[in-house]
Amino acid sequence: MSRRHLLATVLCLGLGLAPVAQAWENEVFSLRNRWENITTAMDEARRADALSSLAEEAGALAETHPDTSEVLVWRGIILASLAREVGGLDALGPAKEARRVLERAIELDPEGHRGSAYVTLGALYDRAPGWPVAFGDDDTAERMFERALEIRPEGIDVHYYYAAYLMDEGRDDLALKHARRAMEGQAREGRQASDEALRRKAGEMVERLAH
Template sequence: MQKLSLSRLTLSRLLIAAAIGGTLALTPLTAAAFESELFSLKNRWEYSVTELPANERESTLKSLAGEAEQLAKQHSDEADVLVWQGIILASYARERGGLGALGTAGDAREVLEQAIKIDPQGLNGSAYVTLGALYDRVPGRPLGFGNSDTAERMFQRALEIRPDGIDVNYYYAAFLQEEGNDQAAREHAERAVNGTARDNRQVSDEALRRDAEALLNQL
């Protein structure tokens, strides 16, 4: 998939359009329009989770989840779209919190699993990272589907694809700390701190690098 390069002014206009209620067109998109919509969706998600005040994130992510759903309906065979839908749904579930978020978390799991069936790499491992975080954070049965063993397996698969990723190493380090394995948690937190931010995810990766530094200071 060819990367699109948007100017800062263009990105600002996209964010403004989203803030006043811009939505995805429901008509079929050309390849170029599809990539542009996906690029816009990714950047608005990144802005939402790194820049928006906490009291604005839930409603914004709910809107983005709706847009992602529409885009996924038009391109249900595109793994990247499904991964981004899953990422946005997982972020929305995290902001909602409580029992009300379990359905959203389940929807995120479903679309991420669909993405992996289409592309086992799952947006270069991002599908597995998000699934790992979901299985780690969601309550276990009978309330939810949370499972430490499955979370571990998802993180390990992501590491096989992208061993130096900031995101997978940070989330895995946080998981390992919760499991009481401080030595391994320290190792992966260090790998997150020293990892290379992805070109298309620099803002969110740098935010996770700071989180990894904070975690490392606790260990």
């Protein structure tokens, strides 16, 4: 094979692979945008069904891309949101599956998509019942939040969910510190709606804790 022919073949293969990579990125972009709309703008009565449908789509995408960390992180985020929305015993299934896929995402990417996997795991360990019902564990929750802070110390979500955990633990002074940091944090591109919603909640938390 001539050098020119070899180069043309390599270029063609590269062009052929590009749309495959772009396909999952576009699907994650769509999942993220719809999750933002459901969690910040949709009526409460419709959110559980909408998140359930979105979780099915995320599951199908994860089956196609089982070793793509970002896909798994978003599946975990959606499942965790579904668990929070349905509550009670109905939350255990999606919460356990969220933990599984997020831990797998971290195996593939130790930073867990810029800390997002750790924030979500922290919230899951904080809110889930403990053994033997589920996997809830306060110490593990705090380790997850601390790791997220190492990766993204300016994150609104990181500080808000850590503050919520600390407030539940009765550590109000430290909770107030992180709630204020959440108010001052940096909203992420593509996550402005959810981050700004958390900033407002952080402000409400500051008002409660400061009085």
